Amino acid sequence: MSTGAVASVKAKLDIVEIIGESVPLRKAGTTWKGLCPFHGEKTPSFVVTPARESWHCFGCGLGGDVFSFVMQREGIDFPEALKRLAARAGVELDERTSREDARRKRLRDVLEAAVAFYHRVLTDTRHGQPALDYLRGRGFTDETVATFQLGWAPDAWEPLSKALRTKRGATDEELETVGLAVRGRRGVYDRFRGRIIFPIRDASGHATGLGGRILEQGGDGASGRDRGPKYLNSPATPLFDKSRSLYLVDRARTAMRRTGRAVIVEGYTDALMAHQAGFENVVAGLGTALTAAQVELLTRYAPSIALAYDVDPAGQSAGTFGATELTALIAEVQRSRARVGLTEVGVVRLPEGKDPDEVIRDDRATWEAAVGAPQPIMDYLVEYFAARHDPRTVQGRKRLVEAVAPTLRQIGDPVERDAYVQSLARRAGVDVRTVQELLQRPETARPGTDPSATGHGTGRFTADAVLASRETIDGTEAAQTLDPIERELLGLLLRHVDERAAIAAADELPPEALLTTPARELWRAVREADVAARAADSAAAGTTLEPFVRGLDPELAAIVRGLVERAAPRLSDDRASRAVEQCLIRLQLRRVGDELDFLRAELAEAQARGRAVAGGAASGGSAETGAAGGAALDGAASGGVVAGGPVAGGGIAVADNLIDRIRALERERADLDRRAAASTVLTRTTSRTPVGGPV
Numbered sequence: 227m228s229t230g231a232v233a234s235v236k237a238k239l240d241i242v243e244i245i246g247e248s249v250p251l252r253k254a255g256t257t258w259k260g261l262c263p264f265h266g267e268k269t270p271s272f273v274v275t276p277a278r279e280s281w282h283c284f285g286c287g288l289g290g291d292v293f294s295f296v297m298q299r300e301g302i303d304f305p306e307a308l309k310r311l312a313a314r315a316g317v318e319l320d321e322r323t324s325r326e327d328a329r330r331k332r333l334r335d336v337l338e339a340a341v342a343f344y345h346r347v348l349t350d351t352r353h354g355q356p357a358l359d360y361l362r363g364r365g366f367t368d369e370t371v372a373t374f375q376l377g378w379a380p381d382a383w384e385p386l387s388k389a390l391r392t393k394r395g396a397t398d399e400e401l402e403t404v405g406l407a408v409r410g411r412r413g414v415y416d417r418f419r420g421r422i423i424f425p426i427r428d429a430s431g432h433a434t435g436l437g438g439r440i441l442e443q444g445g446d447g448a449s450g451r452d453r454g455p456k457y458l459n460s461p462a463t464p465l466f467d468k469s470r471s472l473y474l475v476d477r478a479r480t481a482m483r484r485t486g487r488a489v490i491v492e493g494y495t496d497a498l499m500a501h502q503a504g505f506e507n508v509v510a511g512l513g514t515a516l517t518a519a520q521v522e523l524l525t526r527y528a529p530s531i532a533l534a535y536d537v538d539p540a541g542q543s544a545g546t547f548g549a550t551e552l553t554a555l556i557a558e559v560q561r562s563r564a565r566v567g568l569t570e571v572g573v574v575r576l577p578e579g580k581d582p583d584e585v586i587r588d589d590r591a592t593w594e595a596a597v598g599a600p601q602p603i604m605d606y607l608v609e610y611f612a613a614r615h616d617p618r619t620v621q622g623r624k625r626l627v628e629a630v631a632p633t634l635r636q637i638g639d640p641v642e643r644d645a646y647v648q649s650l651a652r653r654a655g656v657d658v659r660t661v662q663e664l665l666q667r668p669e670t671a672r673p674g675t676d677p678s679a680t681g682h683g684t685g686r687f688t689a690d691a692v693l694a695s696r697e698t699i700d701g702t703e704a705a706q707t708l709d710p711i712e713r714e715l716l717g718l719l720l721r722h723v724d725e726r727a728a729i730a731a732a733d734e735l736p737p738e739a740l741l742t743t744p745a746r747e748l749w750r751a752v753r754e755a756d757v758a759a760r761a762a763d764s765a766a767a768g769t770t771l772e773p774f775v776r777g778l779d780p781e782l783a784a785i786v787r788g789l790v791e792r793a794a795p796r797l798s799d800d801r802a803s804r805a806v807e808q809c810l811i812r813l814q815l816r817r818v819g820d821e822l823d824f825l826r827a828e829l830a831e832a833q834a835r836g837r838a839v840a841g842g843a844a845s846g847g848s849a850e851t852g853a854a855g856g857a858a859l860d861g862a863a864s865g866g867v868v869a870g871g872p873v874a875g876g877g878i879a880v881a882d883n884l885i886d887r888i889r890a891l892e893r894e895r896a897d898l899d900r901r902a903a904a905s906t907v908l909t910r911t912t913s914r915t916p917v918g919g920p921v
């Protein structure tokens with residue numbers, strides 16, 4: 227049995243070396259510091275701690291282990307990051323992983339062969355001529371057609387299937403699995419017929435699916451027949467998940483990072499035209515409303531998102547982006563792990579009735595100006611409703627406030643929410659308190675929001691099924707790759723569905739609050755399984771651990787087994803609840819402690835700089851205060867530092883700011899200590915001591 231690839235990779239690779247390849251780092255005590263590659267900054271707040279195999283940015287809040295760094299940097303998911311780092315460390319992946327990889331690779335090859343086939347038909351055969359003429363007529367150059375591998379699927383039943391079977395040895399099962407063919411009564415036939423083909427790729431540039439669009443008119447003959455929907459995408463396949471894909475993300479990511487802004491358009495041709503014109507930070511959605519996963523994908527590259535959809539002021543006609551979609555998007559932004567601020571999401575205002583590709587082609591300056599100054603999404607929404615409900619009338623005011631209220635309730639950040647409450651009140655001409663009062667009224671119950679409905683029956687994981695399965699990775703060993711707090715917390719949560727429901731209801735534990743990537747991935751998978759179980763309303767059946775584990779990556783599955791194997795017997799509800807709370811507090815204490823260490827070191831540096839500026843006028847005594855890492859700041863004695871550490875020039879403001887933040891964190895820590903103590907006292911009466919010891 228092996229310890230698992232995750233543990234071996236971490237043991238063999240040096241996190242400072244891996245991160246140091248793309249981020250210049252300098253040593254600072256036991257840590258390394260550099261400029262954060264994920265947000266723009268001029269003074270380093272990106273810290274790598276080799277002892278813990280972790281990194282954290284105190285500027286933007288991102289952090290994690292070597293896997294999450296590579297995921298963030300490359301825009302790839304965990305299995306892909308594991309594969310790359312394992313290859314680099316010379317670690318062999320579990321047999322099941324390699325089998326799975328081989329299968330995915332085979333499917334990808336079949337899909338790439340289809341992309342090449344369709345491209346050849348478009349550019350090299352008479353079947354493709356009408357489509358090629360159409361694309362040229364829309365203003366696309368032959369170079370664009372070649373670069374983006376556009377294609378044409380002939381309007382016939384099986385040219386692709388035939389070609390891939392004979393030339394590539396593809397099986398019907400493979401053609402069907404990868405979404406290229408559909409099974410009928412007499413075998414499989416091509417899914418895409420009589421359509422322009424747009425290859426869809428993941429951030430690493432691998433083909434994952436296809437988008438197909440019918441020609442406006444004419445095309446490959448066969449007029450009058452029902453040609454199906456205007457756009458047809460690949461179905462969900464092992465390679466393709468529409469809700470996590472964006473057209474041209476592979477080509478846009480560098481520009482998104484450089485410009486700090488991701489621009490989303492609606493149509494494939496809009497995105498293509500933007501790239502052809504040199505606006506490369508543009509991606510297209512896949513014909514559905516944006517999902518949290520897509521928002522998250524974008525914010526890996528850019529902190530700000532501009533929506534250049536055909537936002538329809540009337541919101542009536544089909545296929546346009548109206549208020550409902552905007553509200554849904556705001557909810558998704560709030561749900562996404564990225565926690566991008568709502569002010570960073572804006573709507574691009576284009577000249578009425580114009581599609582992005584027209585504007586880009588005919589009027590570059592207008593496009594540049596519009597994309598450069600998008601209207602913040604909440605302002606846009608308020609304006610949108612104000613145009614429909616006249617705030618000069620009593621009825622209009624009421625309707626306006628009521629229309630925006632559901633969206634305001636979605637905003638998690640109280641400061642942000644408050645700002646929008648005020649602007650809505652101003653716009654509607656009502657008192658701020660009136661809006662607040664309306665917000666406090668209970669919202670009409672929506673399915674899935676009632677925590678009491680989630681606790682029963684769902685997610686009833688049974689340990690026996692998991693332990694019964696024989697595996698090659700030693701679960702207990704694999705679980706060692708998690709931090710002790712994570713081991714205890716996830717062990718508890720796997721066994722106590724009520725605790726999971728409570729955490730989900732209060733949104734207490736976003737995956738990124740955990741420390742290691744395997745723990746985050748596991749927690750995310752558990753939460754998704756719970757949501758699915760709730761949606762299926764399995765009040766009687768419940769989810770068992772077995773199918774859940776079977777669906778997991780083998781590395782994660784081994785960790786789950788390890789967590790379940792080492793688990794103490796199920797605790798009473800009350801004790802489980804306290805144990806979970808202890809873990810959550812310890813996680814927060816860890817975070818606060820790390821930030822305090824960072825800020826104290828910053829303060830020491832700022833004070834040292836200040837003294838240098840002051841030309842050595844400062845007393846020698848204060849220098850030691852700084853060098854000691856600001857230890858004097860602990861507790862109530864912190865006032866002494868301000869007096870004891872004279873800081874000159876612009877350093878004063880910096881140091882004052884640091885001292886304020888340090889004090890706030892010290893208060894937070896004292897508070898957490900109190901909560902931890904209170905919880906422990908109560909726990910001890912039932913003789914439970916948290917595993918893993920104090921932080």
Ligand SMILES: [Zn+2]
Nearest residue numbers: 262265283286
């Ligand atoms: Zn950062």
